[in-house]
Amino acid sequence: MAASPHEYFAILDVDYVPQPDFLRRCMAALTSEPTLAFVQARPDFLNVRQNALTRAQAIILDFHYGLEQPTRSWANHALPFNGTCGIWRRDAIEAGGGWHGDTLTEDWDLSFRALLKGWRGVFLVTVAVPGELPTKLDAWITQQKRWAAGIGEVSRKVLPALLFDRNLSRRERWAALFPLGTWLGDVMFPATFFCAVAAILLMPSVALSLGLTVYAAFVAATLVLFALMLTANRFVKRMTPLGPFLLDFTVVLVLLIYIIWANFRSLPATLVGRRRIFARTPKEGSVLTPGGDPR
Numbered sequence: 001m002a003a004s005p006h007e008y009f010a011i012l013d014v015d016y017v018p019q020p021d022f023l024r025r026c027m028a029a030l031t032s033e034p035t036l037a038f039v040q041a042r043p044d045f046l047n048v049r050q051n052a053l054t055r056a057q058a059i060i061l062d063f064h065y066g067l068e069q070p071t072r073s074w075a076n077h078a079l080p081f082n083g084t085c086g087i088w089r090r091d092a093i094e095a096g097g098g099w100h101g102d103t104l105t106e107d108w109d110l111s112f113r114a115l116l117k118g119w120r121g122v123f124l125v126t127v128a129v130p131g132e133l134p135t136k137l138d139a140w141i142t143q144q145k146r147w148a149a150g151i152g153e154v155s156r157k158v159l160p161a162l163l164f165d166r167n168l169s170r171r172e173r174w175a176a177l178f179p180l181g182t183w184l185g186d187v188m189f190p191a192t193f194f195c196a197v198a199a200i201l202l203m204p205s206v207a208l209s210l211g212l213t214v215y216a217a218f219v220a221a222t223l224v225l226f227a228l229m230l231t232a233n234r235f236v237k238r239m240t241p242l243g244p245f246l247l248d249f250t251v252v253l254v255l256l257i258y259i260i261w262a263n264f265r266s267l268p269a270t271l272v273g274r275r276r277i278f279a280r281t282p283k284e285g286s287v288l289t290p291g292g293d294p295r
Contacts (some may be wrong), residue, residue, distance in 0.1 A: 002091065009093075013084040014121070015280040015283050016131035017046070025127050026087045037092030037111075037119035039087040041127040044180075046286040053140060056251035058238065059229050065085045066125065066232035073123035077175035078115050083107035092119040103157060104276055105150030108179075110136040112158040115176060116165055128236075130288040141258070143281040152270035155180045189260050218280065222253065 001009065008030065012018060022041065029038045042065050048058045068128075072079045081088075083105070093099070101111035103109045109119065134140040162176050175185070196214055200207040226249055233240055240248070269276070 001093070008087055008091045009090065010087045011084060012129070013131060015046075015286070016043070016084055017131050018085070018129045020251075022127065022129060023087075026124060029122055029124060030089065032085055033122075035119060036089065036122055037096070037114045038081055038086050038088040040079065040081055040121055040123045041129050042066070042069075042123070042125050043082060043085050044128040044130040044236075045133050046130045047133055047135065048238070050133075050135055050286075052248065053137060053253050053255075054135060055240075055248045056255055057133045057140065059233065059252050060246070060255065061246055062232040062236050062238060063229045064237040069123045069227060070125040072175070072179075073121070073125075073283050075175070076120065078172070078179065079111065079123060080120040080179050081107040081111045081121060084131065086121075092117075095119060102275075103150050103153035104278055105154055108151060108154045109157065112154065112162065112176065113140050116158075116161055116167075118167070125236075128190075132283045133183045134281055136282075137285055139282045140255075141262075144259055145266070146279055148259070148266045148280070149270065149276050151180070151182075152263065152266045153276075154274070156270055189264075253283050 008027070010023060010026075018041075026039045026041060030036050043061070044065075045054070045058050045061070047054050049055065069082070070113065071077075092114050093110065095117040096110050096119065098110075099106055100109055100113075113119075134143055159177075159180065162173060162180075166174075168176065193214075196210055200210060229249065229252070230242075230245060233245060
């Protein structure tokens with residue numbers, strides 16, 4: 001930015017392959033509204049069908065990119081930038097204080113700092129930009145550890161401002177807190193589990209009723225999550241048959257348990273403000289064939 005006089009900056013991770021009309025379609029939205037800080041296109045995937053891990057990741061991320069982010073955008077709520085497949089306005093970056101390197105998720109950090117200065121983002125669900133999913137479990141774990149630590153760092157950094165900024169209405173404040181609340185909810189889940197185990201050990205008489213309550217809550221949450229993720233799969237035109245989707249969803253549950261554990265493990269270091277090192281997610285180089293199909 002310091003070496004360029006331009007007012008707009010397209011940001012893409014190196015493994016993402018935008019269509020030739022990416023800039024035209026995104027800039028049409030960004031220039032139509034002067035209060036827009038950025039336009040976020042929908043990240044898509046080059047290698048969904050490579051193995052069970054990539055299929056499960058696609059289900060999780062379709063839920064985020066196909067339902068969560070579009071809904072926030074349509075409701076005019078706080079929209080965290082996803083770090084790739086978007087275009088930022090220079091004025092918004094500078095108003096937010098510029099890019100900071102004190103968290104591992106500088107995209108979320110700048111999004112909330114710009115929001116506090118009156119800027120907002122928009123999500124273009126119809127503009128898809130395919131990139132590569134991690135194909136090996138250790139690569140995916142590296143990615144999830146970084147995301148868990150980074151979102152925790154952003155929460156620690158911006159929560160005080162979001163809670164006490166008088167320029168935010170109550171609706172705007174709750175909408176801004178909700179994305180960060182996802183991380184806090186993941187932290188609270190294992191804490192609640194440990195408390196339930198402690199209660200059972202201290203009061204064996206409540207073991208059956210408490211165990212059944214926890215089990216019922218888990219089953220209900222799983223069914224709701226299945227319905228939402230299936231809806232997102234259809235919404236982004238993935239259209240996975242129900243049987244294979246159900247099998248892949250069992251892998252999703254295992255991955256989500258790890259994500260919850262990763263967020264929980266990141267809590268102590270986040271609370272004391274420990275600095276982390278950015279660990280890059282290894283990629284293998286998936287490409288598009290001349291016919292447009294991933295391989």
